[in-house]
Amino acid sequence: MGGSPVVSGARPDRAVVRDALGVGVAVGLSGFAFGVTSAGAGLTLLQTCVLSLLVFTGASQFALVGALAAGGNPFTAAAGAFFLGTRNAFYGLRLSQLLALPRWVRPFAAHWVIDETTAVALAQPDQRSTRLGFTATGLTLYLLWNLTTLLGGLGAEAIGDTAAWGLDAAGPAVFLALLAPMLRTATERATAGLAVVLGLAFLPVLPAGVPVLVAALAAPLVLWFQGRRIRRGDATSETSAKRDV
Structure with missing residues (x-):
């Protein structure tokens, strides 16, 4: 019969995209908490949005604004955020072998190497599914995280004093919620x-x-x-x- 051969162990694209969207939406909504936390730490709306656009790793972002909110030195806060972000470099070493992307694509893909994209990519049985899972998760999460960051920052500006509403605890709560499922061993x-x-x-x-x-x-x-x-x-x-x- 004609058609492309079926790769043993391959997953349907629909299943891969479904898993990617589930992770992307679930985590992407947490950007709202970051927007609120960042505004409560004294960062402007522009600074908050730029952090999500350029840094794009939740743990480091929450660590940075958390330290600033506590009155920490900006350089010390940045050092702590950088240390947390170094784990993504190790993820990249593994994913570079699995994704096998063209050289010109790698610098752009590296920006999406985070916990969630790595988890979805590593769960796939073949290279095609790995690429699809990584791309769908990264795209969904990047767009939603930045959108909800903007909404959270705007909401915090409208509310005023976030501590009066108890929203200053939103950041640490989300950070712990993201961390807890990763502690398996x-x-x-x-x-x-x-x-x-x-x-x-x-x-x-x-x-x-x-x-x-x-x-x-x-x-x-x-x-x-x-x-x-x-x-x-x-x-x-x-x-x-x-x-x-």
Whole structure:
């Protein structure tokens, strides 16, 4: 029979787009909370919208405006946001192999390398579905995130004092809501828990924005402890094996 051959394990385009739209819409609506939070931190509507257009990574954006709202130094706040954004570089290394995009497209695609596009892309069984999932998620999320950022900023300006309405808590609440589903393994949960402890412990004694940098030490500490435990286990197994001989 004629027609293109069916690739084993391929997903229908409709299913890929459906998943991409679900993720894009669900997360994209959170841009409203960022717009409100950014306005409450003292940023202008233009500054808020430019952040979403050019930075486009929710965790870094919330970290930046959160530190500024707490009175942190702009450079310290930017450093914390940059540190959180570095994970996207590791996503890019993996996606560059899977997407195999032309060279001239890669700089534009790199702007959409975030948690959500990576998750949808990695869930696909073949390259065509991977490209479609990445593109549909990125496009949906980018457009909706920036639109809701604008609406949130406009709404905050109309309301006035966001703290009086309790909207100053919207940003941290959304940030935690986005983070929680990503903590699937014991190591990830341990890292998040230690980061919270470190951040809260140093919050009263360090300038605003610095505790988040200290909290970042949770990852290497947990990995060091985990590696040490594995080495001890290997040493114990080796000792038991020698005794049995």
